[in-house]
Amino acid sequence: MSENELAALEAWVRANGGTVGPVRARARAARGHGLVTTRAVRVGELLLRVPAALILTDESASRSPLGRALRAALPSATPAELVCAALVHERQLGDASAWAAWLRTVPTEYESAPAWGTSELELLGADALGTPLRARVRAEQAALRERHVALRAALHATHGDGAAACALLADGLCWRAFVSAWCAVHSRAASIGRGAGKASGLALVPMGDLFNHRPGAPTSASYVRSECGCAYVGIVSVLHV
Structure with missing residues (x-):
């Protein structure tokens, strides 16, 4: 990940209606990549707003033609697996994504x-x-491999709307690609609330996944269904930079 790629990410978020406050994405070899503040920030100050259209959620993945076809072929597909499938598919598209x-x-x-x-x-x-x-790691890997096999079989068995995308994904969903997506989802996704009585969902938030605040810092992130359909990610403490 280069500084140019991080700058392009910020420009993309802004160009699509997002708001980037007093933070910038930086590539730091010793401490990893992340967002740093450009000045002192106030508690409760909004640092980043990302439009919902830019966020990859289990809900949006489930509603896509690929997601609908996959759920029909594999009803047991979990929210994380749907996001993984969507992530691998978008990676397959490359610059066209x-x-x-x-x-x-x-x-x-x-x-x-x-x-x-x-x-x-x-x-x-x-x-x-x-x-x-x-032994525990091997058992977890074995269980994950079973899900990988089930997903590939389901993708090959799809038909109708979304079948072409599923077939393409099945061919590219090797173990390495699946594990890469699985690790990305489980290390970078945020949990989002959907209102009273509804289960929380998963969301991969561009730029929001670069917040690396210090352990134990009081932070707050919220997903708001406003009229403009935007998600708001706000950190309410100074970032550890």
């Missing part, structure tokens, strides 16, 4: 347990503490 500017800033390689290979797992068996952890 509506989210291309954001996707260039989303990592494709992760060091999370689902992505660990044989060499990493063998290191866990070096002592009594590591052995049970290795």
Whole structure:
């Protein structure tokens, strides 16, 4: 991820109706990529507003032709799996994706347990503490592989509206691509409320996924269905920069 790609992301958010306050995206080799403040900020000050149209949610993924076809073929598909499928599909589209500017800033390689290979797992068996952890990681990876197989089978079995997109996705949904999307969703997605009596949803918020506040800092993010259909992400404490 380069400074130019981060600048292009900010320009894309602004060009599509978003508001970027006193924050800027920065690439920092030692501390990772994230948003930093450009000046002192007040508690409760709005730092970022991202239009709902730019946000990839489980709801929007479910409503798409691909999502509808996938849910019909695999009713057990979870919200996270629907977002993963949508993310891999958009990555397949490359520069033609509506989210291309954001996707260039989303990592494709992760060091999370689902992505660990044989060499990493063998290191866990070096002592009594590591052995049970290795067994747990292997069990979780096995369960994830079962879901990967189920998703690919369902994508191949779809028909009607969305079938072409599903077939394309099935061909590109290799284990590596699936794990990459899975790690992206579980490390970058925000939980959004949908009102009383409704389950919370998942949302990948461009630029919002770059907030890296210090652990324990009092923060607040909200998803608001306003007349202009915008999502508001506000951090109510000074970022750790």
